[in-house]
Amino acid sequence: MAPGGFASRGTHMAAMPGHRPPYLPPASSQIASRPPGPRPAPSLEDDPLSNADSPLFQPTKVGAIELANRIAMAPLTRSRAGAGDVPRPMAVTYYAQRASAGLIISEATQVSATAKGYAWTPGVFTDAQVEGWRPVTEAVHAKGGKIVAQLWHVGRISHPSLQPGNALPVAPSAITPKGQAFTETGFQPHPQPRALEVDEIRQVVADFAHAAAMARKAGFDGVEIHGANGYLIDQFLRDGSNHRTDEYGGSIQNRSRFLLEVVEAVTQAIGADRTGLRLSPVTPANDASDSNPAPLFRYAVEQLNRFNLAFLHMVEGATGGPRDIVPDFDFTALRRAFHGPYIANNGYDFAMADAAIREGRADLIAFGRPFIANPDLVERLKTGAPLAQPDRETLYGGGEHGYTDYPALAA
Numbered sequence: 001m002a003p004g005g006f007a008s009r010g011t012h013m014a015a016m017p018g019h020r021p022p023y024l025p026p027a028s029s030q031i032a033s034r035p036p037g038p039r040p041a042p043s044l045e046d047d048p049l050s051n052a053d054s055p056l057f058q059p060t061k062v063g064a065i066e067l068a069n070r071i072a073m074a075p076l077t078r079s080r081a082g083a084g085d086v087p088r089p090m091a092v093t094y095y096a097q098r099a100s101a102g103l104i105i106s107e108a109t110q111v112s113a114t115a116k117g118y119a120w121t122p123g124v125f126t127d128a129q130v131e132g133w134r135p136v137t138e139a140v141h142a143k144g145g146k147i148v149a150q151l152w153h154v155g156r157i158s159h160p161s162l163q164p165g166n167a168l169p170v171a172p173s174a175i176t177p178k179g180q181a182f183t184e185t186g187f188q189p190h191p192q193p194r195a196l197e198v199d200e201i202r203q204v205v206a207d208f209a210h211a212a213a214m215a216r217k218a219g220f221d222g223v224e225i226h227g228a229n230g231y232l233i234d235q236f237l238r239d240g241s242n243h244r245t246d247e248y249g250g251s252i253q254n255r256s257r258f259l260l261e262v263v264e265a266v267t268q269a270i271g272a273d274r275t276g277l278r279l280s281p282v283t284p285a286n287d288a289s290d291s292n293p294a295p296l297f298r299y300a301v302e303q304l305n306r307f308n309l310a311f312l313h314m315v316e317g318a319t320g321g322p323r324d325i326v327p328d329f330d331f332t333a334l335r336r337a338f339h340g341p342y343i344a345n346n347g348y349d350f351a352m353a354d355a356a357i358r359e360g361r362a363d364l365i366a367f368g369r370p371f372i373a374n375p376d377l378v379e380r381l382k383t384g385a386p387l388a389q390p391d392r393e394t395l396y397g398g399g400e401h402g403y404t405d406y407p408a409l410a411a
């Protein structure tokens with residue numbers, strides 16, 4: 001499975017020769033700025049059908065963070081960090097180029113050394129990593145943007161070669177996930193993970209809080225806890241990966257315990273008004289599965305209300321795949337159950353995003369793939385300009401090419 005837990009038919013990384021990349025842009029990723037057909041005659045007043053009139057371009061606020069518009073850049077792993085899992089200077093250019101997004105959510109970022117599951121992904125738990133991130137956050141702020149760090153523990157979606165001391169990856173239960181890990185030497189099958197002891201779970205919770213404080217030190221406006229895409233928090237939530245018989249397994253309440261403890265620790269560390277959470281209730285990414293996700297996620301979302309989070313970010317459907325993978329799953333009910341700003345993601349184009357905001361189905365829309373090849377996505381959505389398509393060969397790993405060299409539209 002690709003780094004973001006990105007849904008694909010196989011397990012492939014563009015950077016690795018001989019592997020098919022995980023991402024094929026769907027035809028629908030072409031932004032439809034208007035329905036086809038004749039345009040109405042322009043008036044002397046503002047064109048009432050102009051994309052620029054969309055509430056997408058209105059300012060808003062998530063928790064304590066003021067945003068210039070309602071467009072978020074979804075977290076996108078690009079596997080280009082350097083030694084010590086420190087972001088390299090090209091990340092400064094990359095994020096600054098995309099700073100017209102109302103909110104940038106960073107690529108998934110390790111909370112500890114054992115949290116890592118892919119080659120060349122960054123962390124935010126050492127001083128060197130903080131220093132690597134600081135120019136990124138400064139550059140985004142200098143352009144009027146806002147940026148939160150996505151805090152990540154991969155759990156079982158890892159490999160000993162990515163772990164300290166070549167240890168086995170950890171998980172709620174010792175259940176081997178299907179799929180392969182993206183290591184520095186190529187793809188390797190995920191091994192059977194080791195089940196975490198209760199005192200180790202407490203340490204992982206503390207690691208999230210530490211990373212959140214380090215993210216603030218690095219200048220991030222806040223964090224997004226990565227509870228999605230089959231990684232550690234999602235592994236605890238869903239019964240396909242959690243067979244524990246202690247207070248962290250079994251009932252919906254017990255399987256939600258780890259998530260809620262992480263949320264509590266992070267909000268205590270940096271404030272709830274700077275803490276967001278990403279969930280993906282029905283994605284099959286990274287071998288995630290649950291026998292009955294509706295009541296599980298309903299309970300989790302209701303419990304989250306007591307924290308007053310800055311936002312809840314929902315991957316609606318299979319990450320990067322069909323939105324209706326579980327046709328009767330009711331995301332609108334979850335949105336209504338959550339008492340705070342709701343960011344919707346997955347397969348949105350301008351028309352869908354505009355309608356979702358107008359109809360109150362979301363407060364912000366996160367765009368993932370469209371931001372890769374369109375650093376000025378906000379401007380393109382506003383003007384209805386065509387979107388460039390990303391090069392699949394340079395999604396994960398490598399240098400500036402396919403990362404910082406996608407041009408903005410000529411002025």
Ligand SMILES: Cc1cc2nc3c(=O)[nH]c(=O)nc-3n(C[C@H](O)[C@H](O)[C@H](O)COP(=O)(O)O)c2cc1C
Binds near residue numbers: 005077315347369
């Ligand atoms: C190259 C790539 C990397 C991704 N990395 C992450 C990640 O680090 N964290 C995450 O939560 N999702 C990740 N995703 C999933 C995206 O955030 C998003 O959910 C998905 O692309 C669907 O949104 P879209 O249709 O707007 O692209 C990644 C997707 C892609 C294509």
